[in-house]
Amino acid sequence: MARDLSGKHVAILVAPKGTEHVELAAPKAAVEGAGGRVSVVGIRRGEATTVRHDLEQGETIAVDAAFSDVSADDFDAVVIPGGTVGADRLRLDEDAVGFVRGFFEQGKPVAAICHGPWLLVEADVVRGRTLTSYPSVRTDIRNAGGTWVDREVQVDQGLVTSRKPDDLPAFTAKLVEEIAEGKHEAQARSV
Amino acid sequence: MARDLSGKHVAILVAPKGTEHVELAAPKAAVEGAGGRVSVVGIRRGEATTVRHDLEQGETIAVDAAFSDVSADDFDAVVIPGGTVGADRLRLDEDAVGFVRGFFEQGKPVAAICHGPWLLVEADVVRGRTLTSYPSVRTDIRNAGGTWVDREVQVDQGLVTSRKPDDLPAFTAKLVEEIAEGKHEAQARSV
Numbered sequence: 001m002a003r004d005l006s007g008k009h010v011a012i013l014v015a016p017k018g019t020e021h022v023e024l025a026a027p028k029a030a031v032e033g034a035g036g037r038v039s040v041v042g043i044r045r046g047e048a049t050t051v052r053h054d055l056e057q058g059e060t061i062a063v064d065a066a067f068s069d070v071s072a073d074d075f076d077a078v079v080i081p082g083g084t085v086g087a088d089r090l091r092l093d094e095d096a097v098g099f100v101r102g103f104f105e106q107g108k109p110v111a112a113i114c115h116g117p118w119l120l121v122e123a124d125v126v127r128g129r130t131l132t133s134y135p136s137v138r139t140d141i142r143n144a145g146g147t148w149v150d151r152e153v154q155v156d157q158g159l160v161t162s163r164k165p166d167d168l169p170a171f172t173a174k175l176v177e178e179i180a181e182g183k184h185e186a187q188a189r190s191v
Numbered sequence: 192m193a194r195d196l197s198g199k200h201v202a203i204l205v206a207p208k209g210t211e212h213v214e215l216a217a218p219k220a221a222v223e224g225a226g227g228r229v230s231v232v233g234i235r236r237g238e239a240t241t242v243r244h245d246l247e248q249g250e251t252i253a254v255d256a257a258f259s260d261v262s263a264d265d266f267d268a269v270v271i272p273g274g275t276v277g278a279d280r281l282r283l284d285e286d287a288v289g290f291v292r293g294f295f296e297q298g299k300p301v302a303a304i305c306h307g308p309w310l311l312v313e314a315d316v317v318r319g320r321t322l323t324s325y326p327s328v329r330t331d332i333r334n335a336g337g338t339w340v341d342r343e344v345q346v347d348q349g350l351v352t353s354r355k356p357d358d359l360p361a362f363t364a365k366l367v368e369e370i371a372e373g374k375h376e377a378q379a380r381s382v
Contacts, residue, residue, distance in 0.1 A: 084209075136282050
């Protein structure tokens with residue numbers, strides 16, 4: 001299984017507030033550890049404040065680019081962390097939704113964990129796909145036409161999903177594999 | 192318009208953490224101000240901790256009854272506050288979902304604000320109904336078969352919904368009216 005991400009550029013999303021810190025930090029470390037480059041992309045360049053366990057203060061992190069200034073053309077893959085408040089905020093941003101949809105249109109790998117899949121529901125890209133999420137999101141995924149499964153990590157043709165922070169080891173291992181493999185033409189079938 | 196809630200007993204829901212304080216406190220004050228009685232109902236009796244603006248510490252409040260110990264039979268109406276994390280937590284609790292569904296089955300008034308309507312999506316009672324919510328929930332409402340409108344308060348045959356804390360004056364006025372009117376047979380049409 002390919003594990004080398006040299007030359008790959010991965011976007012990891014962050015909300016201004018409320019993104020679950022470890023769900024951003026662990027994928028970032030995994031991608032960089034495999035030789036890839038990460039840009040943190042948010043609603044505005046500058047700083048974001050993360051959380052721990054949804055409601056406790058996390059850390060201040062740098063936002064490298066704004067959704068309005070970049071597109072899927074600029075990256076090889078995207079990672080969508082959770083955090084209930086952060087994921088809820090991102091789905092309200094039209095630029096964020098359009099940015100994520102672009103990866104599906106181009107068949108590029110997408111990884112989403114916890115409440116992150118709400119952004120996929122908002123982008124209307126889960127129809128016919130099999131995925132997992134934090135269990136509170138399962139009804140929204142099913143109502144959007146997806147098949148929800150209760151597994152630590154689910155891989156469906158370039159779409160990697162997990163349920164919660166405890167799943168991060170399995171999530172990061174699979175997302176590195178899928179990004180190393182590159183484009184998955186079938187990824188575009190839900191768009 | 193009837194405004195007297197003497198003899199009416201209203202349940203207001205709360206999550207262990209993350210319910211938006213003012214969206215619980217303002218309806219409680221409105222019902223009590225109109226002569227009604229309020230019980231705060233949660234996952235466990237005891238105490239809950241609310242939030243302000245989703246992520247700031249709110250207050251500790253008493254939980255009068257647990258979902259597992261009561262049913263819609265015990266109340267004349269139910270109010271579902273928001274708070275992103277609180278509403279997300281409540282929809283995961285089967286007893287909470289069943290409790291809310293009971294009000295629809297019995298044609299009793301239901302009022303939900305902000306992210307509170309997620310509980311209605313989870314209870315599968317929005318099909319064919321017209322409602323509003325915090326805008327991040329609109330896609331989930333539409334995918335569950337509801338019609339989403341952008342209004343400070345929407346009344347649909349005993350179902351009262353609003354978007355956010357700024358809408359509370361309109362929300363509380365309408366929910367008092369609907370509770371005073373009593374059962375709405377059409378409320379049960381989505382069950």
